[in-house]
Amino acid sequence: MQPNAAIKKTEACPGRKLSRLTVTEPRSDENLMAAIATGDQFAFARLVERHLSRTVGLATRLMGSRADGEEVAQEAFARVWTHAARWRPIGGGGNARFTTWLYRIVVNLAIDRKRRPVHAAMDDVDEPMDEADDGFAQIHRRQVSDAVAAAMMRLPERQRVALALCFFEEMSNIEAAKIMALSVGAIESLLVRARRALRQELTGVYEELSEG
Amino acid sequence: MKLGRFSAILDAYGAAPERWPAHEREAALELARSSLPAARALSEAHALDTTLLRMSVPDIESDPERFISLRSAIVSAAQPRIGNWFDRWLGVDLTPSQLWPSVAGLTVATLLGFAVGLGGLIQIDPDHDADDVAVLSSIDLPAASQ
Numbered sequence: 001m002q003p004n005a006a007i008k009k010t011e012a013c014p015g016r017k018l019s020r021l022t023v024t025e026p027r028s029d030e031n032l033m034a035a036i037a038t039g040d041q042f043a044f045a046r047l048v049e050r051h052l053s054r055t056v057g058l059a060t061r062l063m064g065s066r067a068d069g070e071e072v073a074q075e076a077f078a079r080v081w082t083h084a085a086r087w088r089p090i091g092g093g094g095n096a097r098f099t100t101w102l103y104r105i106v107v108n109l110a111i112d113r114k115r116r117p118v119h120a121a122m123d124d125v126d127e128p129m130d131e132a133d134d135g136f137a138q139i140h141r142r143q144v145s146d147a148v149a150a151a152m153m154r155l156p157e158r159q160r161v162a163l164a165l166c167f168f169e170e171m172s173n174i175e176a177a178k179i180m181a182l183s184v185g186a187i188e189s190l191l192v193r194a195r196r197a198l199r200q201e202l203t204g205v206y207e208e209l210s211e212g
Numbered sequence: 213m214k215l216g217r218f219s220a221i222l223d224a225y226g227a228a229p230e231r232w233p234a235h236e237r238e239a240a241l242e243l244a245r246s247s248l249p250a251a252r253a254l255s256e257a258h259a260l261d262t263t264l265l266r267m268s269v270p271d272i273e274s275d276p277e278r279f280i281s282l283r284s285a286i287v288s289a290a291q292p293r294i295g296n297w298f299d300r301w302l303g304v305d306l307t308p309s310q311l312w313p314s315v316a317g318l319t320v321a322t323l324l325g326f327a328v329g330l331g332g333l334i335q336i337d338p339d340h341d342a343d344d345v346a347v348l349s350s351i352d353l354p355a356a357s358q
Contacts, residue, residue: 195226
């Protein structure tokens with residue numbers, strides 16, 4: 001039985017007293033949030049399971065470290081739990097989808113943490129080993145990954161956030177604009193500056209890749 | 213579409229047409245097909261995309277043990293909210309439109325209570341003697357009289 005599905009018992013043939021189970025659509029984020037607002041921990045567990053992976057991914061790109069990314073994700077979900085009653089769905093007085101609200105929390109927490117003086121280096125971003133690669137290829141891939149990550153971390157924070165949302169998380173510029181509380185034009189401008197800066201920094205790297 | 217706008221789109225969104233603004237996508241693709249400089253710019257943008265995507269952030273779901281451990285840590289930290297009912301009673305979780313009847317009711321009750329109290333204070337007892345008060349005060353409050 002799927003834990004995320006709302007299941008209701010319906011009578012298929014009332015005359016014969018037969019019954020069947022009807023599995024309805026998985027509960028929406030809005031539905032889960034309404035339950036979380038009343039203190040439903042099962043709904044919270046379901047919501048965490050659904051969004052944890054992407055939240056950690058975004059936070060890791062913004063923080064430059066998997067460990068920091070996980071911490072930010074943990075804190076973001078703690079805020080979701082604490083403030084669930086304050087969130088309003090679209091049409092219910094709110095103006096943002098749950099994910100927009102969640103990613104805004106993640107972005108704000110990441111920016112706050114990056115402004116603190118001490119932070120971890122990129123060294124703990126692990127790369128999964130591709131068994132098809134030989135040792136040299138693995139080292140080369142790791143070097144390219146580190147070079148890109150380091151260049152990302154040198155970007156001004158708003159450029160980095162815009163690039164992480166639009167390029168890596170593949171969000172629309174409209175959604176990114178809502179998360180960052182900016183206009184679509186401003187997001188586009190941040191993206192242009194971010195990619196131009198990265199192109200300059202990484203010219204050697206990507207020319208080498210193109211030739212390879 | 214002019215080459216300048218095409219380059220700006222590539223600079224902002226990269227080489228994948230599905231990421232370009234929908235209302236400009238067709239014109240941009242047409243330019244990429246018909247203009248050599250546009251095709252060259254597209255190729256350069258593609259090279260940068262490929263490089264950026266080499267930045268690997270492993271999906272936590274590819275490590276089930278870590279995923280379960282992190283999820284458990286988050287969920288177990290979410291303790292039942294003792295203050296939940298209290299917040300609701302106070303109206304902390306209500307919108308202003310939901311809150312105003314409670315505020316209005318509380319204001320009316322306060323004003324009513326104040327009016328009743330004030331009425332009791334200014335009530336005049338015709339049998340009351342001012343000298344009795346003076347005598348009682350001197351007996352009950354010796355410290356104050358010294």
